[in-house]
Amino acid sequence: MKKIILVFTVLLATSLFAADGEAIYKTKCFSCHGAKAVKSALNKSKVIAGWEAEKIIQSLNDYKNGLGGPMKAVMKPIVSKLSDEEIKAVASTIAAYK
Numbered sequence: 001m002k003k004i005i006l007v008f009t010v011l012l013a014t015s016l017f018a019a020d021g022e023a024i025y026k027t028k029c030f031s032c033h034g035a036k037a038v039k040s041a042l043n044k045s046k047v048i049a050g051w052e053a054e055k056i057i058q059s060l061n062d063y064k065n066g067l068g069g070p071m072k073a074v075m076k077p078i079v080s081k082l083s084d085e086e087i088k089a090v091a092s093t094i095a096a097y098k
Contacts, residue, residue, distance in 0.1 A: 053092050061087065
């Protein structure tokens with residue numbers, strides 16, 4: 001019984017501290033990419049709604065490392081503060097927008 005309680009506690013703690021992709025999107029991405037990522041950010045980016053999560057992760061990591069397209073100067077300060085877990089969470093959220 002103690003093992004079951006321990007496993008349940010660990011799972012609960014993990015879910016409570018897991019990155020919230022939707023919240024990250026709303027605070028970091030929404031103002032430029034719009035609701036459900038259907039807007040071209042500052043009329044310079046591609047619409048990112050529905051991109052595969054791996055493509056989004058790669059793009060965000062490129063921006064984090066100072067690479068990327070014409071928006072790298074805007075994106076680097078935004079994404080540089082995100083952890084790998086947060087990047088994965090927001091990428092999953094954006095990928096789910098269709």
